[in-house]
Amino acid sequence: MLQSKNRKSRAESKPATTDNDNDTIVEAAATPRRPTRDVPVSSPTESSVVPKSTWVSSSGAERSSSAFPTLNESMRNLSINAASTSAKDFRSQSVRQVIRRRELCSAVPDLAELTPVHRPDEGGSKGQKISVYTNHFRVNINDAVIYQYDIDIVTVGRDVLVRQDRIRNIYDFIEKKINNRPRETVRIIETLFTQRARNDLIAIRNQYYDRRRQLDDLGDGRGMAKGFYQALFLTQGGPTINVNLTFTCFYMPLRFVEFACKYLRKDITSDLREEDLKPFEKIIRNLSIETMHTGRRIFYRFHGFGRPANQLMFPRGEDNEQAASAANVKEISVANYFAEKYRKLMYPHLPCINAMKGAQNKPNWLPMEVVNIVEWQRSLKPLDKQQRGLVSRNTIIKPGQRYDEIMKIVRNNQFDRDPYLKELNIHVEDKEMLKIKARVLSPPAIIYRRRGRGEVIESVNCGKWRIRNWFYTTSEINSWGMIYFGDKSNRSIENMLYEFQNQLPDLLRRNGFVINIEPSLTIKNSFENEINNTLLDASRQRWQLAIVIINSRNSDNVYNCVKKYANTRIGLMTQCVNFQALERNMNKLDMYVENLSQKINGKLGGINGVVNIKSALSHSSREDLFMFFGADVTHSTCSSDRPSIAAVVGSRDLTNSLYAARLCEQYPKKGRCSLEIIKELDKMVIDLLQVFADSCGDRLPNKIVFYRDGVDEGQYQKVLDNEVIKIKHACCIVYRDKPLPKLAFIVVKKRHNTRFFLYDNNQTMNVQAGTVIDQNIIHPTQFDFYLCSQAAIMGTSRPALYHVLYDEIGFSSDDIQQLTYWASLYCLKKF
16 A cells, blocks of 8 residues: 655754864754554554664764664554655654765666566476475565654755555565565565664674674684674565575774784884885775774774874974973974873884874874774775685585574574564564475586597586596697796606696597697796796797696785786786695596696687587577677776776587687766676677677577676666667677577576575485576566576585576576576586
């Protein structure tokens, strides 16, 4: 039920006070009237929902009050509503904030020219039927009406807008009686679920961490925290709560000097260079810091480093006027100032910190040793190799252990004892995870080449198989070599390298490679100039391939240096090998090279194996010619200074085994912060279609399947309005007077928190490769499904969520699921 009311109002407010330091206007906070009765009501004036307010602290930090601060004030009446009302109804003042800052806004508007397709059937039927558990828990919500007031009083005489939603709208949406998702209803019910957790835990969006738990030290001033994720979903089977384990990296609450020592991995009190500070300063800019030397806690933002405390001078203030007269000086160093007013510094030779407060531009110079890192700040800096190994040992969790820990979290949350949920009579079925139906699809047959002539079919068992024959096609190697970049080299290392040099050609020949020359071996150190010069020499010798073996403490930096110079400067094909992995596998080198050879063959233009994609479809003619695309955008940072990188790949042969790639940089427009869509997608699609035609005898595909990664649900409309239109526009240009191809556009989402568990023989296990779920926990109306394409090597398998946004081909559920599963096995690392 949706109602709209207009009511004239008069603002009653006190004169505003101005805080010049933070450029804000602060007014008294709004206070609602007490409700007049304790039963559901139809008049918004009789509800007792506390409005969400905003205020500005003296430091300029923006905070939000809870929408449900206390049980007595907020939960007397059961209603959800969104309202904008005046001070006349509440007899209160408002909060108004004016801060000179640029809002984050999308560079791409929603046009709603296209809409996501609906599910074409009741779900698929192919495959072996099984039952699995998922980390969703059914939520039972009784119908009710609740009012929520969003108050923003700025001028006198503003109208009142009241919107009333019933909880029944959730079920109307699920049962397809209404088309629009009741987002406000879901958002407020989700707030109810998380309110008690937010009071006791650290909340970061939908993730929660126990503030009492110590961080696992990662060695550079950061630590890993273990928490849980919780969110409400409207699914085909009804509302559910999704709960999962989550891990996040935080800065540790250390003294700044200690933090800098850990981050730079050196004692900065005795050894600190200017070149150490520049990258460090860039990483931690805008980090929240605090001081307590004045006797109270004051918060700042880190803005940079300055001169040492014993060299940085500033004018004496009025409070030091007598001292200035006595000393007959006009300036004082930061170190001397602190010695006079607080205490003598231990490290006056360390650089000062420019600590910014609020919106003010005036620097505040503080000695490094009086500054602390504020706790529970997320770190987005990537982990190095050693840290990734440490984190993996803690985050790779077997399915049985993950199941038990999730159930423990749910029991500890005690939803049925939550006072906020009890007031609305919301019940969670938390005795066990939701049990749902699933199917295991049949794997494809992979075609290889026999040793000699003819083809051979290799069967796939549980997502795994061994390569016992030649690759489908291979390349001829006439010029290649090995290069070792390492921090050290000794007789033992050299002997291992020589053994690898001797065995690699024969092992590659087993897979069908034609090798006409043995590889050379070059041993160099891992300095950047040495790397560039060595790769340049290899390029001048026209090497087809360089096998680069990396043995360095900074292996990530060496790898990046190799790839950047080889790929972007000289065009040399490289295959990097981790020395530690090679050392571990010297006794089983044949299996190690088997995996390595798949990557080498793909890079040299060969085809490892072929899957007959058409046989996955129930209706396909011999004239059908498919082309597959994949696309993603990588965002390095939210900045107009550093671009996002858009990448698009497209198949370029009749077997859909070979791919061409196109990359482009894209910057958001001035005044915008995010660019979700691929800006020049039409140009890249045109180029890739022409590559396909050149490789296939001027033939163009009549069916295009486009997989798009990295798109959140809130961006679906933007992608439809922009990227799908650009693809169709590109086809019009390339095909001209020819019939246009039919397009299917599918979004792939891997960063979600849904997991599946198979319980058999009193043991909780991962689901098999090929497991598909298209019932119960999927979207009520739109065309999506979960598919686990690969067998998990370690930990709990993570299925991909596929959402078909646009479909001119007319796929059934069975066809698109089978096609996607078989196409996913084209990964070069798997073949």
